[in-house]
Amino acid sequence: xxxxxxxxxxxxxxxxxxxxxxVLVVGYLYMDLSRSWEQRHxxxxxxxxxxxxxxxxLQDKYLELIxxxxxx
Numbered sequence: 001x002x003x004x005x006x007x008x009x010x011x012x013x014x015x016x017x018x019x020x021x022x023v024l025v026v027g028y029l030y031m032d033l034s035r036s037w038e039q040r041h042x043x044x045x046x047x048x049x050x051x052x053x054x055x056x057x058l059q060d061k062y063l064e065l066i067x068x069x070x071x072x
Contacts, residue, residue: 010017
């Protein structure tokens with residue numbers, strides 16, 4: 001595997017070589033963050049759906065309780 005920066009180039013201009021490596025690292029971190037965000041977004045959609053269903057169930061029970069209390 002050939003590296004994008006050879007050792008001789010690194011010796012001649014270490015600042016440019018380190019800057020290049022930092023660009024690669026920042027790119028990797030950005031992609032990792034993006035994937036992580038997409039996964040969290042999908043998880044939150046599932047959780048929101050579950051909470052909506054729970055809310056509807058509780059609302060139905062609450063309305064039933066009110067109807068019972070009215071009848072008594």
